Amino acid sequence: MTGRAFVVHYLQMLAAMGVGMLVLMPLTMTVDGPAEVDALVMATTMVAGMTAWMAWRRHPWRAIVEMDAVMYVAFVVLFPLLWLGLLSEAAMLVVGHVLMLPAMAAVMLRRPHEHGHHR
Numbered sequence: 001m002t003g004r005a006f007v008v009h010y011l012q013m014l015a016a017m018g019v020g021m022l023v024l025m026p027l028t029m030t031v032d033g034p035a036e037v038d039a040l041v042m043a044t045t046m047v048a049g050m051t052a053w054m055a056w057r058r059h060p061w062r063a064i065v066e067m068d069a070v071m072y073v074a075f076v077v078l079f080p081l082l083w084l085g086l087l088s089e090a091a092m093l094v095v096g097h098v099l100m101l102p103a104m105a106a107v108m109l110r111r112p113h114e115h116g117h118h119r
Helices: 003-028 035-056 061-076 079-083 089-110
Strands: none
Touching: 003 035, 003 089, 035 061, 035 079, 035 089, 061 089, 079 089
């Protein structure tokens, strides 16, 4: 995969995540739980968009599940810092989103042939 193709594919995946958030956000507004639940619900909206996009582009399911997993892990690794009071709820959400970006790129770089030209 060329650098340009990588960037285009990455931006398409980010757009799919945004669409997932926009479409599913009205449903998530009914969830009022602790910060950990809020983070996982938000991640789920992004995962839904990402999964739909990757499935439409005919990525292998292993690659889809791996990408989805790193999106959740970006938040889950921060939960202990939240519980220890080292991160506020808002900071945990921001840092989780920031961690998600390089984690997704790392998955793409790990298997570039699965994130090249599909469909």
